[in-house]
Amino acid sequence: MSVKQMTKISKAQAIANQNKLLDLEAKYCSWGDTVHYAEKLNLFKSCKGSYLYDHEGQEYLDLQMWYSACNFGYRNKRLNTVLKKQIDVLPQLACQYLHAEKIQLAAKLAQKNERTFEEKGRVHFNVGGASALEDSLKLVRNHTGRSLVFAFMGGYHGRTLGASAITSSFRYRERFGHFGDRAMFVPYPYCFRCPYDKKKDFCDMYCLKQFEKLFETEYHAVVNKKNNKCEFVAFYAEAIQGTGGYIIPPVDYFSHLKEILDQYGILFIDDEIQMGFFRTGKFWAIEHFNITPDIIVFGKALTNGLNPISGVWAKEKLISPDVFPPGSTHATFSSNTLGTTVGLEVMKLIEESDFSTSVTKKGQYFVAQLKKLQKKYPQIGDVDGIGLALRMEMCAKDGYTPDRELTDKIVNLGLSGTLTTGGKRRGLILDVGGYYKNVFTIAPSFYITEKEIDLSIDLFEEALIKALKK
Numbered sequence: 527m528s529v530k531q532m533t534k535i536s537k538a539q540a541i542a543n544q545n546k547l548l549d550l551e552a553k554y555c556s557w558g559d560t561v562h563y564a565e566k567l568n569l570f571k572s573c574k575g576s577y578l579y580d581h582e583g584q585e586y587l588d589l590q591m592w593y594s595a596c597n598f599g600y601r602n603k604r605l606n607t608v609l610k611k612q613i614d615v616l617p618q619l620a621c622q623y624l625h626a627e628k629i630q631l632a633a634k635l636a637q638k639n640e641r642t643f644e645e646k647g648r649v650h651f652n653v654g655g656a657s658a659l660e661d662s663l664k665l666v667r668n669h670t671g672r673s674l675v676f677a678f679m680g681g682y683h684g685r686t687l688g689a690s691a692i693t694s695s696f697r698y699r700e701r702f703g704h705f706g707d708r709a710m711f712v713p714y715p716y717c718f719r720c721p722y723d724k725k726k727d728f729c730d731m732y733c734l735k736q737f738e739k740l741f742e743t744e745y746h747a748v749v750n751k752k753n754n755k756c757e758f759v760a761f762y763a764e765a766i767q768g769t770g771g772y773i774i775p776p777v778d779y780f781s782h783l784k785e786i787l788d789q790y791g792i793l794f795i796d797d798e799i800q801m802g803f804f805r806t807g808k809f810w811a812i813e814h815f816n817i818t819p820d821i822i823v824f825g826k827a828l829t830n831g832l833n834p835i836s837g838v839w840a841k842e843k844l845i846s847p848d849v850f851p852p853g854s855t856h857a858t859f860s861s862n863t864l865g866t867t868v869g870l871e872v873m874k875l876i877e878e879s880d881f882s883t884s885v886t887k888k889g890q891y892f893v894a895q896l897k898k899l900q901k902k903y904p905q906i907g908d909v910d911g912i913g914l915a916l917r918m919e920m921c922a923k924d925g926y927t928p929d930r931e932l933t934d935k936i937v938n939l940g941l942s943g944t945l946t947t948g949g950k951r952r953g954l955i956l957d958v959g960g961y962y963k964n965v966f967t968i969a970p971s972f973y974i975t976e977k978e979i980d981l982s983i984d985l986f987e988e989a990l991i992k993a994l995k996k
């Protein structure tokens with residue numbers, strides 16, 4: 527139903543319809559997902575570009591775009607068109623058979639990595655991010671014969687059992703028993719809140735030195751100094767932490783980390799599920815750091831949130847048919863025809879666009895506006911960004927003590943749809959991440975306009991002022 531048609535339904539009727547649905551939801555939907563984190567539940571009816579629309583036809587400017595799954599805007603015409611076409615040609619096919627788009631998409635991704643990293647490799651598809659993550663764990667175990675890995679504090683890799691074992695939050699594991707292969711979690715270079723209380727300009731990457739110390743003697747519990755073999759066979763990393771709060775590490779961090787890992791034959795697994803496909807202004811976020819991963823895991827924006835496709839790219843030595851033979855892993859919907867068709871079109875769209883310039887430019891403009899706001903409000907402790915992955919930390923007046931309450935108030939004001947900047951009632955969709963749940967992780971559509979960025983700032987400021995008065 528279009529927004530115009532929606533306005534024809536009376537407001538009272540729209541509210542009554544919505545309340546009926548919410549009653550059913552309360553009774554029949556599991557509350558085990560993240561819906562009930564919210565104070566007030568929001569039900570949306572349509573979307574376009576950077577906006578979501580609720581049952582009353584009211585618009586909400588979206589600054590999170592389905593946790594960066596819809597990089598190319600809601601209802602992107604080009605991507606929707608290829609999906610609709612495929613629905614009339616080959617909408618279903620068991621994934622044990624081949625179709626052109628699967629092969630072409632795998633080839634495009636592998637060839638992209640061949641150009642970027644000068645490495646031959648192959649692609650294996652799955653459906654969701656965590657499922658692809660599981661496949662990467664299988665590749666690691668298959669190659670090394672062992673299962674223990676390093677991962678970062680603040681890292682998020684999904685909520686299946688394997689992904690939960692390498693995701694830092696104990697909260698996600700607590701009710702599910704013993705995780706014998708839980709990762710060894712290493713502090714991430716979160717310089718605004720350095721885990722070692724150092725100052726970035728003078729620290730000489732102290733955190734890396736601490737990591738390196740683990741390998742000094744067998745008594746630090748990770749390495750056999752007689753043969754230099756490490757008990758931990760891979761390091762899982764998000765180059766820019768997503769759920770952890772869009773944290774950007776020092777530019778030399780990963781190359782130095784990789785030098786340490788290489789000495790002990792430890793694989794580097796790059797989780798690009800949230801930051802891949804130009805969110806940071808480069809195809810993969812890891813490209814900012816000049817290293818070659820052994821495996822890349824991707825998902826989300828590959829299909830712009832349409833029929834999901836996730837996957838892994840791995841170096842040939844890890845995934846060639848002689849080491850990873852038929853049947854090594856499988857999922858019914860893994861290379862579904864609708865998803866691969868959209869994924870292929872996303873790759874073509876990327877090839878034909880210059881997101882490296884446009885995303886970087888828009889990100890710089892957005893950060894500049896956020897920094898102006900930061901000057902006015904001491905409660906905005908940190909503002910940073912890379913491409914269109916932007917962060918803003920909400921704090922007490924000292925600009926440092928995390929203020930989760932203020933953050934939540936702003937989120938709820940945005941979701942309430944009662945902001946009035948510009949003389950129109952609107953909502954603002956913000957996502958919160960960070961170690962203290964006080965960071966706005968901002969991931970707008972790549973097609974967001976300068977005018978919409980200005981509107982975002984005005985709406986945010988209105989919500990902040992109201993939250994401070996509350």
Ligand SMILES: Cc1ncc(COP(=O)(O)O)c(C=O)c1O
Pocket residue numbers: 593654655656657659682683684685764768769797798799800801825826
């Ligand atoms: C970096 C990262 N890895 C893995 C996942 C899990 O992906 P999914 O929710 O599709 O299983 C996410 C989801 O937010 C993510 O951000």
